[in-house]
Every structure is written in C-alpha cells, then in structure tokens.
Amino acid sequence: MAKVIIDTRRCKGCELCVDACPQGVIAMSKSLNDKGVHFAQPARLEDCTGCGLCAIMCPEAIIEVEREEAQGQGPPGPAHRGSGARS
Amino acid sequence: MKSKITRPESLKNVETHYCAGCGHGIVHRLIAEVVDELGIRERVVGVAPVGCAVLAYDYFNFDVSEAAHGRAPAVATGMKRARPDLIVFAYQGDGDLAAIGTAEIIHAANRGEGITVIFVNNGVYGMTGGQMAPTTMIGQKTETSPRGRIAESEGNPIRVAELLTQFDGVKFVERCTVSKPHNVLKARAAIKAALQIQVEGKGFGFVEILSPCPTYWGLQPRVAMKMIDERMTEVFPLGRYKNVYAQAAAR
Numbered sequence: 207m208a209k210v211i212i213d214t215r216r217c218k219g220c221e222l223c224v225d226a227c228p229q230g231v232i233a234m235s236k237s238l239n240d241k242g243v244h245f246a247q248p249a250r251l252e253d254c255t256g257c258g259l260c261a262i263m264c265p266e267a268i269i270e271v272e273r274e275e276a277q278g279q280g281p282p283g284p285a286h287r288g289s290g291a292r293s
Numbered sequence: 294m295k296s297k298i299t300r301p302e303s304l305k306n307v308e309t310h311y312c313a314g315c316g317h318g319i320v321h322r323l324i325a326e327v328v329d330e331l332g333i334r335e336r337v338v339g340v341a342p343v344g345c346a347v348l349a350y351d352y353f354n355f356d357v358s359e360a361a362h363g364r365a366p367a368v369a370t371g372m373k374r375a376r377p378d379l380i381v382f383a384y385q386g387d388g389d390l391a392a393i394g395t396a397e398i399i400h401a402a403n404r405g406e407g408i409t410v411i412f413v414n415n416g417v418y419g420m421t422g423g424q425m426a427p428t429t430m431i432g433q434k435t436e437t438s439p440r441g442r443i444a445e446s447e448g449n450p451i452r453v454a455e456l457l458t459q460f461d462g463v464k465f466v467e468r469c470t471v472s473k474p475h476n477v478l479k480a481r482a483a484i485k486a487a488l489q490i491q492v493e494g495k496g497f498g499f500v501e502i503l504s505p506c507p508t509y510w511g512l513q514p515r516v517a518m519k520m521i522d523e524r525m526t527e528v529f530p531l532g533r534y535k536n537v538y539a540q541a542a543a544r
Contacts, residue, residue: 216308218312218313218314219313220313220314220507220514220515221314221513221514221515222314222514222515222518225515225518226473226474243313256296258298259474261298262298262474262477262478263319263473263474263477264318264319264322265309265311265313265314265315265316265317265318265319265322266308266309266318267300267301267304267318267321267322268300269298270297270298270299270300271297271298272295272296272297272298273295273296273297274295275295275296
C-alpha cells in the first residue's frame with residue numbers, strides 16, 4: 207500500500223505533480239485553498255504505487271509519499287535513500 | 294518495511310515566496326537533500342545571490358550569507374580561504390552570475406577556488422520584472438525585448454557551462470534541468486558530485502540548472518517545462534562537460 211500526503215494549504219497549484227504521476231492519482235480540487243488556488247489532492251489513492259515522482263517534482267516540497275517495500279526489493283530512486291531497504 | 298519520501302531536514306518547513314511552478318523550489322530541495330545525504334549540514338555555508346533566490350537564507354536550515362549583486366563567488370572565496378574546513382557553495386541566478394557577476398565567476402573559476410557554484414538559469418531577470426538577461430534566447434520575448442531578442446543588437450546568449458569548462462582550475466561542470474522527474478534526479482546527482490568534489494578538497498565545481506520562469510515567460514508551469522525540453526536545451530545542451538576525476542580514473 208502506498209500513500210501520498212499533500213499539505214494542500216501550501217499548494218500553489220502549479221500542477222507539476224499532476225503531470226508527473228504516471229497513474230493519474232493526483233487531481234486538482236474544485237474548491238480553493240486559503241491562497242485562492244485550486245490545490246492538488248490525491249484523488250485515486252488506490253492506484254498509487256508510491257513511486258514518488260510527484261514529490262520529486264513538487265517545488266514546494268509539500269508532498270510526502272509512503273510505501274511498503276517488498277522484502278529484498280530496492281527502492282526505485284535516490285529520493286528513497288535511507289530507508290535501509292536497498293539491497 | 295516502510296519507505297518514506299519527506300521534506301529534507303536541511304529545508305526549513307516554511308512557505309517560499311516563489312511563484313507557482315518555479316524551479317528554485319525544486320533546486321532548493323535538491324541541495325537540501327544532498328546536504329543531508331553527505332552529512333555536512335553543520336559545516337555547509339551557502340551564499341545567496343541578488344535575484345529571486347535572495348531570500349534563500351529563510352529556506353535553508355543551515356548557514357547562508359547574502360552577497361552583493363553578482364559577488365557570491367567572491368564572498369564564497371573569502372569564506373573558503375578563511376575556513377577551509379567549511380563546505381561553501383554559491384547559489385546564483387543568471388542575472389546575478391552571467392551579467393553583473395561575470396568577472397567574479399570567471400576569476401573564481403580560473404583561480405580554481407575550492408567552492409561549488411549552483412547556477413540557476415531561467416533566461417530572464419525574475420526579481421525585477423522579467424527583463425532580458427544575457428542568457429535570454431534569440432527570439433525570446435521579455436519586458437525589454439518585446440519583439441524577441443535580436444542577435445545583431447543584443448548579442449547571443451552566453452553559455453556559461455561551456456565558458457567555464459575551458460579553465461584548468463575548474464574540475465567539474467555539468468548542465469542539467471528540472472523539467473521532468475528523471476532530469477530532476479540527474480540534477481540531484483550533479484549537485485551531489487560537485488559538492489562531493491569539494492568535500493574531498495578537490496577543487497571548483499559548477500552545476501548549471503535550466504529552470505522555468507512561468508510568470509515571466511508567460512506560460513503555464515507545465516508548458517514552461519515543455520519549453521525547456523523543446524527549445525532551451527537546443528541553445529543550452531545538457532550534459533556533463535567536465536569531470537577531471539572521472540577522466541583520470543578512465544585512463
């Protein structure tokens with residue numbers, strides 16, 4: 207199971223994470239946040255693989271990605287460093 | 294086993310003043326990640342430019358000094374010479390580094406100072422309202438080149454990475470971009486390699502990062518990223534221009 211957590215209050219609505227997601231998990235909200243922009247939110251979380259591409263592109267660094275690593279399987283990118291799962 | 298991607302410790306948990314889709318935020322995060330990874334947070338010092346990134350000291354969770362316009366490499370030189378144990382990097386935009394600070398960067402590079410310079414190239418002066426910079430592309434419209442930059446009257450864009458590659462004092466030069474996730478990871482690797490060279494006391498490293506300015510290019514962030522891939526990389530080819538240590542190892 208993977209999880210994307212976005213601090214939507216600080217989202218500026220650039221939509222780079224929406225483009226980065228290969229699974230189309232992230233969508234822009236219909237409502238506005240306090241900045242008055244449509245913010246990114248994880249709309250189809252069940253499809254998230256935890257690849258972290260959204261977090262890699264986010265200029266505000268407000269996206270957190272969690273995922274379960276299968277035993278002995280290395281994480282895909284350097285952003286996952288320090289997880290201790292690299293074999 | 295759980296793995297987690299979070300905000301790096303070297304990046305303060307505050308909101309930046311950058312526009313939506315600005316590349317500075319991505320580059321800040323990459324630097325913070327690399328600083329965490331190399332474990333140098335207690336001895337790293339950044340030098341911020343004049344330009345959009347002038348407030349970088351509010352965002353990095355380590356020591357950052359501000360320098361006069363274009364003089365970041367000179368300030369970094371002084372710090373590094375006075376305290377060789379510090380890891381010193383200058384963070385500069387194209388108006389700062391390629392226009393008013395041309396003398397400083399060229400001579401710091403030629404002297405082979407043991408510092409690292411991160412150069413964020415977005416082809417315009419963002420802070421002052423989107424005027425033409427030395428790195429503005431031919432035909433690119435800005436506030437001061439409303440009909441597009443013309444080579445005959447305004448000159449051609451300066452390619453700083455190529456310019457600095459020729460100096461013997463320079464040990465590492467790479468140009469990368471933050472247009473797509475895989476390019477962001479390459480940029481991260483370049484920043485890490487350049488800082489690693491300094492950690493090992495091996496000399497001057499330079500990383501140029503092509504970055505979008507959606508506001509003054511007048512484009513949506515995703516379209517601006519596309520323009521980097523389609524147009525900007527034609528003028529400023531990506532790649533590792535120099536790494537004397539890799540060449541030495543290959544021989």
